[in-house]
Amino acid sequence: MSSVPSIKVALLGAGNVGSQVARMLTEDAQVLSDRIGAQVELIGIAVRDTSAKRHYSANPSLYTTDAEALIDAADVVIELTGGIEPARERILRALKAGKSVVSGNKALLAKHGVELAGAAAKSGAQLSYEAAVAGAIPILRPLRDSLAGDRVTRVLGIMNGTTNYILDQMHTTGAQFEDALAEAQRLGYAEADPTADVEGHDAASKAAIVASLAFHSDFTIDDVYCEGITSITADDVQAAEADGYVIKLLSVCERDGDGVNIRVNPTLVPVNHPLANVHGAFNAVFVQADNAGELMFYGPGAGGAPTASAVLGDFVSLSRRLVLGGPGVPESSYADLSATGMSAVVCRYSVGIVVEDKLGVLANIARIFAEHGVSIETMRQTKKRDGETAHAIIRIVTHRATDSNLRKTMAVVDALDTVNEITSVIRVED
Numbered sequence: 001m002s003s004v005p006s007i008k009v010a011l012l013g014a015g016n017v018g019s020q021v022a023r024m025l026t027e028d029a030q031v032l033s034d035r036i037g038a039q040v041e042l043i044g045i046a047v048r049d050t051s052a053k054r055h056y057s058a059n060p061s062l063y064t065t066d067a068e069a070l071i072d073a074a075d076v077v078i079e080l081t082g083g084i085e086p087a088r089e090r091i092l093r094a095l096k097a098g099k100s101v102v103s104g105n106k107a108l109l110a111k112h113g114v115e116l117a118g119a120a121a122k123s124g125a126q127l128s129y130e131a132a133v134a135g136a137i138p139i140l141r142p143l144r145d146s147l148a149g150d151r152v153t154r155v156l157g158i159m160n161g162t163t164n165y166i167l168d169q170m171h172t173t174g175a176q177f178e179d180a181l182a183e184a185q186r187l188g189y190a191e192a193d194p195t196a197d198v199e200g201h202d203a204a205s206k207a208a209i210v211a212s213l214a215f216h217s218d219f220t221i222d223d224v225y226c227e228g229i230t231s232i233t234a235d236d237v238q239a240a241e242a243d244g245y246v247i248k249l250l251s252v253c254e255r256d257g258d259g260v261n262i263r264v265n266p267t268l269v270p271v272n273h274p275l276a277n278v279h280g281a282f283n284a285v286f287v288q289a290d291n292a293g294e295l296m297f298y299g300p301g302a303g304g305a306p307t308a309s310a311v312l313g314d315f316v317s318l319s320r321r322l323v324l325g326g327p328g329v330p331e332s333s334y335a336d337l338s339a340t341g342m343s344a345v346v347c348r349y350s351v352g353i354v355v356e357d358k359l360g361v362l363a364n365i366a367r368i369f370a371e372h373g374v375s376i377e378t379m380r381q382t383k384k385r386d387g388e389t390a391h392a393i394i395r396i397v398t399h400r401a402t403d404s405n406l407r408k409t410m411a412v413v414d415a416l417d418t419v420n421e422i423t424s425v426i427r428v429e430d
């Protein structure tokens with residue numbers, strides 16, 4: 001028998017995910033207890049409004065507005081409120097008191113993860129956050145534990161279901177961005193204010209967390225280069241398809257010399273790449289390691305029940321540690337690698353340019369690319385008539401070039417009198 005009579009659980013938040021966690025803790029209490037080796041007792045659920053309607057209604061006596069008192073009485077705290085404050089203060093309160101914490105708060109972890117991990121290490125508490133990245137997909141524990149004996153060189157993935165749904169709709173139905181976004185909002189995939197998703201901020205938070213674990217270093221969201229998908233048009237999607245690509249919003253974390261480059265940006269992915277076939281609101285993470293080779297993790301990246309599954313996985317794991325005794329396992333940041341800037345990043349690019357349909361324009365643009373060290377792999381031209389004026393739409397795919405050289409090239413091209421507009425500059429995955 002366990003020397004721990006019960007595990008007292010404080011749940012902070014009862015939204016979509018929190019309600020499902022409350023349901024699982026209630027309905028599956030005996031199964032969880034058997035797996036942990038001690039009785040599980042949900043002692044309370046901290047909310048802002050105890051009378052609000054919820055996705056799952058637990059015993060009314062469990063709801064309280066006094067989160068601090070609930071934390072003080074608990075053995076394990078599950079934080080699912082989101083945002084920075086008061087979530088940060090509440091997690092620190094728990095960790096400093098030696099109470100283990102499960103969190104799905106990606107924004108908080110991407111900004112203050114180092115501080116929270118330090119507090120956990122100092123008190124011997126456990127801080128787990130599998131649900132913060134890719135919903136139900138088990139990706140953080142494999143990076144932290146399963147691949148701990150290997151050397152990860154690159155992680156790239158679709159880490160935001162909303163943007164994947166939008167881009168997938170644009171690819172499969174020909175919809176414009178605004179129409180695909182409206183459909184995502186109608187189906188509940190996108191918030192009324194979708195900024196965090198479509199501008200890439202949500203994916204950037206997840207990339208910072210993933211990079212920290214994969215490369216055993218401390219990174220924050222400030223280390224992540226971020227581009228969203230708001231500038232992607234149906235024309236871009238069609239042009240990509242014509243060249244054998246699909247546009248995805250990718251989070252990329254890769255070794256770059258003695259550092260790590262972390263970025264989120266729209267990317268042309270070859271149609272035969274596994275990530276090209278990730279549809280709807282699903283997520284997928286592709287990991288490359290020296291010895292394990294190429295690994296892919298795929299599944300629902302959001303949703304109440306799938307994300308709650310990841311939360312309960314963390315809860316069972318750290319609760320078993322409480323039963324067995326011993327401190328939590330601190331995060332490894334021994335490598336102490338720094339984040340590198342974008343200027344030295346090398347990749348291929350797809351560039352869309354609208355120019356005047358005149359003799360010598362193409363040759364002049366090709367010359368500028370060559371002078372700046374950017375080699376052109378393919379160039380296609382289609383005509384576009386606007387009233388009496390004829391324009392040409394040029395689609396250029398480059399060979400591998402540095403981000404710095406590409407930016408200098410585009411600045412010179414954009415200044416040409418014969419160039420009407422640079423419609424897109426999108427990176428291409430090899």
